[in-house]
Structure formats: structure tokens, C-alpha cells
Amino acid sequence: MTPDDNTPDPARAAEAVTAAILADLASTDHRAVVVDSPPGAGKSTLVVRAAGDLVDGGERPIIIAQTNNQVDDLVIRLATEHPDLPVGRLSGGNYTAPAAITDLANATVGGTLADLAGCGLVVGTSAKVATVRDGTFGWAILDEAYQMRSDMLLQVVPRFDRGLFVGDPGQLDPFTVVGTERWIGLPHDPTQNGVTVLLEHNEGTPVHRLPVSWRLPACAAPTISQAFYPFTGFSAGTTHGVRSLRFRSAGFGGTDLDETLAMAFTTGWALHELPRRHVPRTDTETLRTAAGLACRLLERGAVGVCERHPGERDLSASDIAIGVAHRDQAGLVRSVLAQAPNPTARQVAVDTANRLQGREFEVVIVVHPLSGRRDATAFHLEAGRLCVLTSRHRQACIVVAREGIVDILDSHPSTDPVHLSVPAKFPDGWEANQVVMAKLVDHRVAA
Template sequence: MIDHTNAAEAADAATTTILTDMDAGHRAIVVDSPPGAGKSTLVVRAAGHLVDHDEQPIIVAQTNNQVDDMIARLSAEHPKLNIGRLSGNTYVPTPAVRAAATVGQKITDLTGCQIIVGTSAKWATVPDGRYGWAILDESYQMRSDMLLRIVARFDRGLFVGDPGQLDPFTMVGTERWIGLPHDPTVNGVTVMLDHNPTTPVRQLPVSWRLPDTAAPTVADAFYPEALFSSGTGPGTRAMEFRTAGFGRTDLDETLATAFTAGWALHELPRRHVPRTDGETIQAAADLAARILDRGAVATCERHCDGRVLTATDIAIGVAHRDQADLARIALSNTGHPHAPNIAVDTANRLQGREYDVMIVVHPLSGRRDATSFHLEAGRLCVLTSRHRQACIVVAREGIPDLLDTHPSTEPVHLRVAAKFPDGWEANQVIMEKLGKHRVAA
């Protein structure tokens, strides 16, 4: 593990190694990145490095929002570069994108650009042309069939992504493809490495998002073979209230625990409930509103004198869209005027986002069984790794018992590597940590 005092040097050394690998002639390089390790920073630096070496790289992202964010980062870091934004017919560029990049629906519209950025879906429609390098951002979110459709567009690729996040989402049964070398539901990086086992795999060693209270637990639960460290040490980040608590002592005790330890489990009485459990969801909303009511102040390396948290600094994460809809209603019911501005979304949509405080409705809360969906390690990883200060998990009592009585029963398939760590084990690690910071509601 890296000491936080050497974090910047370690991160810079890792990036230098990756750039050296790019100059060494490898056909592909994979960069595994833990949450908040600076994937975008690496992509921007690698793109500039390639342009400096007379290359015209393309950047492949997975969503339009990711493309627009990348263009903003590129233009800020390299203001003199001519950046192209490859877009579809229905895409409407923002004024910021128009100011930073040339927008075109065809590759011929962007021939004078030094870097061209677009979604994987748009690149799949490009009929011809070949580039020396492609940088594939959030590559673990790219399905293997999508990679197959665009691989003819470049000679060499830098695959940058987080292996602990959710795999590409599918809406149909996948049994027909399991074990096949062209399984489209498997992410592109995994399939590429299966066919090119000598590809160098590097890791970014520092998380600049997760505090020192969270990085060891998240690493142990979701990245056991590639541990990483927090970029900040003890005492760098802290939270406190401007006003004294009164009334809801259970909420205040949970928040005090989270602000002190970085984690808290707000545990409701044991009960089997549907996933639209209004009591649990309302508790999550009440906790979020309580942070605003009491004027929480966060201190960190960016704000050494402290900063009052606003609704945009807090998020509620859930497993299902109907839970998100109920959480938005619950926030309105709190009566706080700014509570409806708190972000509420599913794990799939929270990937890549960052907040000071994350409030999680545990996917297994109140359930009678532990399905593969609710045990998915990537889902829990996303939900518990968005925060810079504290993570609060809201759940009904009994999740450890549920895990013990419902071990993984997923079938084992030939030619399919076992997923490690599995969701059962990851949940056990997280629940063991949360058990030390439990508050009975």
C-alpha cells in the first residue's frame, strides 16, 4: 500500500509507465483504475502525448455525457488543440461544446481535427478510415460486440476503465451466449484480454475520491488482487454541523457516526418487505434532508477552511428505478426546500459520479432471498464508492443472516472464468465494516 504522503509521486510514476508502454509498440494496453483514481486525467494526458508524437488519436466513450465531459477536460488542458466531436443526428451540442470543439456528424467533417471524440455507438457507424491510436474510456462498460464493430478503425488501443464497476447492462436472457468466445454481454476488455493474454495491464494506484476511511474497505471488498490507497491521510477530510441537533436523535446519531468514522449503518427493524419499502426509503430521504437542515460543513484538501454542503453534494443510491421514484417523492415529503435537488438514481446511472455524502438503500434490505441481481458486486461497488467524505447505508436488520442462509447458487459454466470477488463475499466484507458503525433506527 502507498503512503498518502507519496500518493502524488506514485500516481505520476504510474502514468509515466503507461506513457512509456504506449511508446514501446504494444498493440493494446489495459489500465485498471479504482474509483476516483483519475481516469479522465490519464486519458487527457495520453491524448496530448500522442498528439505531441504526431498522432491523430480518437477517443471512444460510452455515453454522450462522457464525451461532452471529456471535451471539456481536453479543451481546458490543451486549449490550442483542434478537437472534433463526432455526433449523431439527434445530438444537440451545448454552447460549451460548440466553443471547445468542431461538431460533425460525419468523419469527413472533422478531417482537420487533431483529436476526435465520440461514443462507441457513433464510431460503429463510421464506414471507413483508420487511426493509429484509440483511447477507450470507461472500457469496462463497453460490450464486446461493440468493440468488435469499431476495432477496424484503429491499430492500437489504450483501454482505461474500472474493473469493479457494473458490467454492460443487458435486458434479455444471456444463457444462449454463456461460454462462447463472442459473448456480447461480456465487456470488451475481458474478451480482448482472453484473446491477447500478453497485453500489459497496469493499475492506477491512488484514489483521489475515497477518503482514508473508505479506501481500504472498498479495496478489500471489490479489488482484492489490486489494492490501492487513498490520496488523502487521516484528518485531511472532516465534517461537522453548524447547528445542534434536536428532535430526530436516531438520524443525528447516524450522521454523527458517519461524520466521525466515514461509514454508518442506519438499521431499521427486521422485516420482510417489498423493494418499494416506504419506511426504508423515507429514512434515506430524511437523513439527506437532515444534513441540509443542520448545515453540515465539510473540510478537505480543496476547502481547508470548510464549505457548507448543498443539495448537489449529496446523493441517494438505489438498485431499482421504482425505488428512485419513491425516493424523490420522499425528499419532497421532508419539507426542506432544497431536498428535491438531491441526486437520486440507480447504481447504473451513478457510475462515474462523485458526491461528498452518499446515502445507499442496500439492495438486500428486507429481502427473503439473495438473487444474482441483488448480489452483484459491481452494483454494491458503485453505490459504496461515490463519496468523498462519508457513506451511509440504510437497511433493515438481517442482511448478514440472509447472506449466510443464501450462499451463491449461480451455475458454473465451462470456459467461463469465475467472477472474483463474487457478490456474496463483497457483501460480507461491507456488512462486517458497517456492523462496527451500526445505529438502530
Template sequence: MVVSSVLPAVLSDLTSGSHRGVVVDSPPGAGKSTLVVNATAAMVSNGHLPLMIVAQTNEQVDDLIVRLVAALPAGVGVGRLSAQGYVAPSRIASHAQVTVGSKVADLGPVLIVIGTAAKWATLSEGTWPWAIVDEAYQMRSDMLLRIANRFDRALFVGDPGQLDPFSVVESERWTGLTWDPMQSAVAVLLRHNPDLPVHRLPVSWRLPCSAAPVVSQAFYPFSGFTSGTGEGDRRLGLSGAGAGGPLDAAVEMAADTGWALYELPARHTLRTDAEAAEACASLARRVLERGAVAYSEQARDGAPVTASRIAIGAAHRDQVAAIRSYLGDLDITVDTANRLQGREYDVTIVLHPLSGRRDATAFHLESGRLCVLTSRHRHACIVVARAGIPDLLDAHPSTEPVHLNVPVKFPDGWEANQAVMAHLDGHRVALS
């Protein structure tokens, strides 16, 4: 596996003493968590302890702990830093080698301490010789500044194509500053330390060969990647007959090619477009009704695509609520791009951020948002949108102001959206 071949070079740079940090860039599904777990196990084996691990959400922390416990020797204690009142889920509480506490002193003599960046930022004392920061591109730079004095050397692992950190407060006052808190932790790290070694994972094990070239060209123009699977390694079968019509045509198109564009008639709509929300829910239902079966390297004989293996993504929470209202009791994940980051499904359905809009704002053009939405699937992605998005893009070219001392971000959201729509043009199922 590519992670195993990259890991020795990463650890060599980290432990050589020549650099305080090492960055590993990873495309969607390339094995970021696997790299973090394997790097931790290797550091334990080589005696590079104690070690602090930083993740960005509690879900990420708990997921890492479960994987670490399975990979580490039984005698290695893991401390889970948490907020007061945190109740450990059963998957954490069932492991005797995991200690949970709101303070480092409560964790006892553990060799590995893991917590969210927000929790680490509350500590006022204690230092660790080694640190690993997971999903480092999701981390705001000010959060890194608050915890940087807690470690001597660190490994930063993340996906540069994902959503940038965001804030609900105005942030123009910091624009152009090298420590702008609205930049990602890695962006600020590399601006101040341009000589730090940067490694890349060049293979996605999530995206099929039908999706990797599209996502790579649109969102990773300078650090492209390939799929870990080839033609014929994965297949989405439909065991049930369809009744015909656009819904079945879109599901069949996605099963055959990995992509489908379910195109509603052109119209300017409210953000919570009821017709588009219903279409997303109906497509998810139709995947279930057709008895979709996923054949892959993980399930040679096929595995049913259940409701839990389908996700619907949208740009806004009110759109998410509207879609959920059409799903009833079905256990299908419906969420925003921000909350879908890092998650994986067999089939995804995406409400395009620009569908039905009169304008193309910076929020809706952000390349990371569409990148997240179109890179969660192992087999197929169906995009729901109203006709006219390419025309909307042509009418609203990128007009973001250029600021002094602000690095130009690539890829440009306008160009990335055009690239994705150009690909989907050949997979269109249009409603008249």
C-alpha cells in the same frame, strides 16, 4: 500525483510497437479521466495523431471534451461525433476549437475525434492509428468488436470493480464463448491477448482513508489500493445542533467515522419499501439541516455540503422514484448504481440492494452494484437497510452455475456483501 508517475510507462508500452493495446486498471476516484486527458496531451505533444477517443455515454464525452480543451494547445481541433439532432450544451458550444458533427466528414481537419462507443459503431469507413477507450469495463465486448477495425493501437482505461455490461435480453446462448458480448471489452481483450501489458493506478483520490481499506478489501482483493489522503486530511463538520433521535445519530456517526448503517427493523417488504425510501430522503434532509461542512485538501476552510453535493443510490428505478417523491424540490441526485458510475459527491446515502428481501438473487448480489454505491463519496456514506442481511446471505449462499470456459469472477458478490456488512456492524444505528 500517481497518474503522472504511471503515465510514462503506459505511453511507452503503447507507442513501442510491441503491443496493439495497453490496459490501465483503476479503483474508484484514482484519476481515470485525468489519465485520459494527460495521455491525450502527451500524444499530441509527441505527434501521435490523429487520435480517436471512445467513451460510453454522452455525459462522459462532454465531460472529457471540457477537460481536453483546457489541457490542449489552442490550435488543436477536437471533433465531437454525435447523433443527428444533437444540440451541444453551452459548455461545448462555447469552445471555438470544438466541432460537432454526426459524420467524420462534417468535422473538418481535426486531430482528435471523440464520441460514444455506440456512435463509433455506426461508422462504415475511416481508420485512426491511435485510440483511447475510457470506462472500458463498462463497454460490451461486441461493441469493441464493431469498432476494433477503426484503430491500430489503443489504450483501455477503466475500473474492474464496477458494474459489468448488462442487457435486457437473454444472453445464455453466448455463455462460454470467448467473445461473449456480455463480457466487458477488457475481459474479452485479455482472453484473446493475454500478453498485453496491464498497469494499475494504486491510489484513490476520491475515497477518504476511512473508506479506501473497506472498498479495497471487499471489491479489489487482488489489486488493492490506498487513499490519497490520510487521517485528519478530511473532516465533515456539523454546524447545526441536532434534535436527537436515530436520524441525528446516524448523521453524527457518519460525520465522525465516515460510515453509518441506519438499520430499520427486520421485515420482508415490497421492493419499493416506503419506510426505507422515506428514511433515505430524511437522512439527506438531515445532513442539510445540520449544516454539514466538508473540510478537505480542496477546501481547507470548509465548503458547505449543499444539496448538489449529496447523492442517494438504489438498485432499481422504482426505488429511485419512491425516494424522489419524499424529497420535494431538493436538488439532490437520486439514481441507480448504473447511472451513478463515475460520479462523485461529498455525502452519499445508499439503500442496500438486499434490504427487505426474501432471497439473494444474482442481480442483487453482484459485487459491482454495491461497489458503485459505496464508493461515490469523498467524506461519508450512510447505508440504509433492514436488519437481517447477514442472515439472508447465510441462508442464500452463492449458487450460480459453473460454466465451462467462463473465467471465475472475483470478487464473489456473496463474500463482498458479507465483508461490507461486517464493517458496518460497528457503525450501526438501529431503530427498535
């Protein structure tokens, strides 16, 4: 299915923005270029392409990401797509390279820049680059830049002259375990993300926005855009009907789990609503239900069709994720899956929003952060957390929650304090939750 004549071609729109970004890289007018990206808009593709263009132009760039997994993924992709380019993986002493990297003929792992002197580009985590005290680069590409704290940015900027900052402004802010009140409103708040501080102190820095999500289906992109990107927005890269799900076997003696899966497979959304009850966050019934949905999906043999696989493809456990707000919730879901009759169920990805950030699956099952609560705390109302959980999927998103979330939101309106010299944060977590729940109530299945 293709867009009609009145609908902008998403590929053409995305390419136009990419061309403008690469043009700014080739220009010497700016020390920094910022690229805002919605979920699944092709951040990694842009990073790989920009790195290739810089190398072709005679540069030796450094690419900085925030986690070892992100760095490993970039090294593998860069070395694969540029087989003639020596790629260096800057790492700490306790790092063990996966086989996917050691098997690459053009990838080198080293603990210092001297070890990687023969590499055309270098990739490392921000924490590792901050320890480097010698050597500089003309260009740096900072991936997931909104997840880098500004104090970390200040530690790595001596290593490069100009930077391309690529990230998603709608997802989780950098994480810190200490109280942040003492720094609120200061000109250089170390707990703010690096991009925000960069833009506050460097007027005229060009900001580009990728306009298309290639991950989210057409049924999900409008809701995610309205809830978490209200001022910029984006569209889906595919149209309705391009992607679909079905089961190989019928749901004999159908249960409420089957009804929820049918809703999700038909519309792309489902709210599996358990009876209203105030419960601890490790509510066994809710977490078992999330695990049960994944097991039932595998038991009935889900089959997906999309632009990548127009001839159908069986979904495996690795195509499914269960997202939660807390680590103890993830541990309980994993223990349930480990006891499932189907041994492949333990391959379902189960983790918190922080760890699922940046990953992609066909079907995602979300345990709503406000499920069963008596109140709505700042942690559970965090817009970035819900954004991550509800934007990992390519086909369908199923939310598991106890009845009463809308009532919790109505009785606990946003009360975030207002601080001098601190711009109001958008999107507002309370409003974002309301938008998502307004969508989910039309896809509700009562347990």
C-alpha cells in the same frame, strides 16, 4: 497531514504507473495497452493526459466513451486543458450539445468525421463510432472500457490501429436486456466486456493498475479494496484527518437521523438500520428514511474540510447522492424530496447504480439492495452494484437497510453455476457483501 517515512508517497506511486503507461503508448511493441483503475483513481485525468501526449507526438487519436454524458465531460475537459487544440465531438442527429460545449471556442460538434476534419482529436460514444464506415485513426483511447460489450468492441476496432483501454474492473458489467445463457463459454461471448475478451485473445498485452484512489477517504479505501479488489488492492490518496465534516447548527431534540449523521461525520461510515421486516422493494419507510437523511443534512448545514478546501466549504444539495438498485425506488425518493420544505433538496442526485457509475459526491446515502428481502438473488448480490454504490463518496457513506441482511447472506450462500471455459468471477458478490457488512455493523445505528 503527510504520510510518515514508512508509507509510500501516493502521488509518487501514481506518477510512476502513469509514466509506465505513457512509455507503452510511445512504444510500438503492443497493439493494445490496458489500464485497470479503482474508483476515483484519475481515469479521466489519465485519458486527457494520454490524449495530449499522443497529439504532441503527431497522432490524431479518437476517444471512445460509453455514454453521451461521459463524452460531453471529456470534450469539456480536453478543450479546457488544451485550449489550442481543436476538439471534435462526434454525435448523432438527435444530439443537442450543452451550453458548456457550445461556449467553447475550440470545440466542434459534427455528425460525421468529415465535419470534424480540422480537429486534432475526436471524441464520441461507442454506439456512434460503430456507425462510422470510413476513416481510421492510429490510436484510440477507450474510456470505461469494462462497460463496453465485446460485440461493440468488434464493431469499433476497424476504426483504429492501436488502443489504450482504461476502466474499472470492479464495477458493473455491461448491461443487456436479453438472456445470455446461450453464449456462456463460447470463445467470443458478445455479452462479456471488451477488455476480458481482448486479454483472452491477445497474450502479452501489458496491463497496468493505478494504485491510488483520490476520491475515497482513508477510512473507506481499505474496505472497498478488500471487498471488491482483493487481488490488486489500492490505497487512499489522503490520510486520516485531512477530510472532515461538521454541522453549523446543533441537532436540537436529536433523532435517530441525527445519530446516524453524527456517526457518519465522525467515522466516515454509518448503517441506519430499520426494524426487521420483509417488504416490497418500494418500501416507503426505507426510502423515506434515505430522503430524510439528505434533508436533515441540508437543514443542519453541513460543512466540509478537505485537501481541495482546507478553509471549509458549505455542502450543497449537489454534493449529496442517494443510490438505489431499482428505478422505481429512485422515483419514490425523488417524489419525497420534491415535497421537502427545503426546495434545494430536489437537487440531490437520486439514481440507480448504473447511472451513478463514474460520478463523485461528498456524501452518499445508499439503500442496500438486500434490504427487506426474503432471498438473495444474483441481481441483488452483484458485487459491481454494491461497489458503485459504496464508492462514490469523498467524505462519508451512509447505508440504509432493514435488519437481517447478515442473516440473508448466511442463509443464501453463493450458488453461481460453474461453466466450462469460463473463469470464476472475482470478486464474488456474496463474499463482497459479507466484507462490507462486517465493516458496517461497527457503525450501526438502530432506528
